[in-house]
Amino acid sequence: MSVLVYADHNNTSLNAATLNTVAAAKQIGGDIVILVAGEGCAAVAEAAAKIDGVAKVLVADNALYAHQLAENIGLLVAEVGKDYSHILASTTSTAKSILPRVAALLDVAQISDIIRVESADTFARPIYAGNAIATVQSSDAIKVVSVRGTGFDAAAAEGGSATVEALDLAKDAAVSAFVNEEIVKSERPELTAASIIISGGRGMQNGENFKMLEAVADKLGAALGASRAAVDAGYVPNDMQVGQTGKIVAPDLYIAVGISGAIQHLAGMKDSKVIVAINKDAEAPIFQVADYGLVADLFEAVPALEQLL
Amino acid sequence: MKVLVAVKRVVDANVKVNVLADNTGVDLNNVKMAINPFCEIAVEEAIRLKEKGVATEIIAVCIGPKAAQEQLRTAMALGADRSILVETDANVEPLGVAKALKAIADKEQPGLVIVGKQAIDGDNNQTGQMLSALTGYSQATFASELIVDGDKVTVTREVDGGLQTVALSLPAVVTTDLRLNEPRYASLPNIMKAKKKPMDIITAEELGVDLAPRTKVLKVEPPAKRAAGIIVESVEELVDKLKNEAKAI
Ligand SMILES: Cc1cc2nc3c(=O)[nH]c(=O)nc-3n(C[C@H](O)[C@H](O)[C@H](O)COP(=O)(O)OP(=O)(O)OC[C@H]3O[C@@H](n4cnc5c(N)ncnc54)[C@H](O)[C@@H]3O)c2cc1C
Numbered sequence A: 001m002s003v004l005v006y007a008d009h010n011n012t013s014l015n016a017a018t019l020n021t022v023a024a025a026k027q028i029g030g031d032i033v034i035l036v037a038g039e040g041c042a043a044v045a046e047a048a049a050k051i052d053g054v055a056k057v058l059v060a061d062n063a064l065y066a067h068q069l070a071e072n073i074g075l076l077v078a079e080v081g082k083d084y085s086h087i088l089a090s091t092t093s094t095a096k097s098i099l100p101r102v103a104a105l106l107d108v109a110q111i112s113d114i115i116r117v118e119s120a121d122t123f124a125r126p127i128y129a130g131n132a133i134a135t136v137q138s139s140d141a142i143k144v145v146s147v148r149g150t151g152f153d154a155a156a157a158e159g160g161s162a163t164v165e166a167l168d169l170a171k172d173a174a175v176s177a178f179v180n181e182e183i184v185k186s187e188r189p190e191l192t193a194a195s196i197i198i199s200g201g202r203g204m205q206n207g208e209n210f211k212m213l214e215a216v217a218d219k220l221g222a223a224l225g226a227s228r229a230a231v232d233a234g235y236v237p238n239d240m241q242v243g244q245t246g247k248i249v250a251p252d253l254y255i256a257v258g259i260s261g262a263i264q265h266l267a268g269m270k271d272s273k274v275i276v277a278i279n280k281d282a283e284a285p286i287f288q289v290a291d292y293g294l295v296a297d298l299f300e301a302v303p304a305l306e307q308l309l
Numbered sequence B: 001m002k003v004l005v006a007v008k009r010v011v012d013a014n015v016k017v018n019v020l021a022d023n024t025g026v027d028l029n030n031v032k033m034a035i036n037p038f039c040e041i042a043v044e045e046a047i048r049l050k051e052k053g054v055a056t057e058i059i060a061v062c063i064g065p066k067a068a069q070e071q072l073r074t075a076m077a078l079g080a081d082r083s084i085l086v087e088t089d090a091n092v093e094p095l096g097v098a099k100a101l102k103a104i105a106d107k108e109q110p111g112l113v114i115v116g117k118q119a120i121d122g123d124n125n126q127t128g129q130m131l132s133a134l135t136g137y138s139q140a141t142f143a144s145e146l147i148v149d150g151d152k153v154t155v156t157r158e159v160d161g162g163l164q165t166v167a168l169s170l171p172a173v174v175t176t177d178l179r180l181n182e183p184r185y186a187s188l189p190n191i192m193k194a195k196k197k198p199m200d201i202i203t204a205e206e207l208g209v210d211l212a213p214r215t216k217v218l219k220v221e222p223p224a225k226r227a228a229g230i231i232v233e234s235v236e237e238l239v240d241k242l243k244n245e246a247k248a249i
């Protein structure tokens, strides 16, 4: 058995989610090879080579891969991956766009967003917004699998000494081009990597009021999240959405403020270790998953909380 | 140009499903079914393209059971011109759906295929990407804006870090995110009119497509239950519990 892990990165640093994917690869067993595709991504390859348990790092450094265009990278991963028993990637927006292409090109199914490895061909994954967990067995020769980061404890980022090998493979589908991107810059920890998250919902009333949450986040070193309603209303940008169709998080502490607790929101945070809910409606479903519920007006409770920290 | 939209019949987004006692699946008896929300957004986007004079014809496609005719009628009531049901009672995987959609695309030669980013039952998030890979059409996932200009389409995508814009040559596959548009409701006259719009009912065999699943569901279980929590009386008590009981801060 041999597992190819597709590295998620921005050409300068490796996304920590890749460590969780390597952890899943270790549970599958066999040699673990990481594929880094990008442009000017030597630092990423170096970081990947240090991950504990990795045998080899393949680097495809080419302008064609600079922006992770799914058409080009799909061709690359399918070509490299056809000699492996497993191809894994994290459930990030980049890999979600690439991995199903790889599966289709290899004419195999993809198993999305696994949270457990039962054996080399059997995996558990949430369906119906996490209201059910399916155990699925693949009959394909190559298993193409995306890995939910919160399902696996990260592999150690240090301790490995994999060989790094350059790949001279240029794949150009020539059907799409990168135009630009607006990446939200923040001093705060990344949502999916944060150990504490404070999220606001429609109850926040506007974007300005999120400053109250920022003040708490600053004291706790927390990341900021939001419900879909808060994003749809334009209070905060889309990258903050937690939920079935946003980001899946499982921090040590999740504080939900002015969020009702719809199924789709719960799907993104109910595996958090400790959940706090602040909501003025005692009947709000968020209280059913909260370890500590506070029935209060958030405009009084949040500033008071900040004072006490 | 023709626009193909893929429409899946799924459990309504407001229903909290329950796992069957024998762990073979979820209980779908007497559960409200609907068009997958992301597919509604796909249909809406196609209609807007037609209203702008970009799309000439909208074809809604579903791979599913006989009952899925209902969702295709809804798509036509919203504004699709005709529809195709690839009828099957099997539980079709995204790869099979993508192959069926490819066979239809080969025949219809659409300029654009719009699909949802994710079906809210299986939460797979695969079909559009697979279809793009199989057809060689360009791809943009998680669209929050879509502008067709001649033989190009510019798509703004919701990505983990924020937004990314890509330019695609047509034909293209675009998958919808939540903020692409707000779907309209079907009016009563349009619901009546939709009854007369054409619906082709075909089989996978007729398309020459193999829908056989590649995976087997061994069991379906409810998720682990969380231990019951408590209601605290004050912010002071909350901070005290977080510090001294949960040791979370
Ligand atoms: C296909 C689909 C996908 C979806 N994906 C997601 C997703 O990924 N993530 C997500 O979050 N949602 C998602 N949703 C939306 C979800 O169904 C809910 O609509 C949404 O989560 C509601 O957001 P909310 O809790 O902020 O707003 P509401 O449900 O309006 O709740 C606001 C809450 O704030 C409380 N409140 C108001 N004022 C105060 C105050 N002064 N003090 C204290 N409390 C106050 C209210 O009591 C209420 O409980 C999705 C829906 C669909 C159909």
Ligand SMILES: Nc1ncnc2c1ncn2[C@@H]1O[C@H](COP(=O)(O)O)[C@@H](O)[C@H]1O
Binding pocket: B005, B006, B007, B008, B009, B036, B038, B039, B042, B061, B062, B063, B064, B092, B094, B097, B114, B115, B116, B117, B118, B119, B120, B122, B123, B124, B125, B126, B127, B128
């Ligand atoms: N059986 C189906 N019939 C029609 N379209 C489908 C079907 N399954 C998936 N799709 C399309 O593919 C999208 C993504 O689904 P999935 O890859 O299953 O998450 C859906 O929103 C639909 O647009």
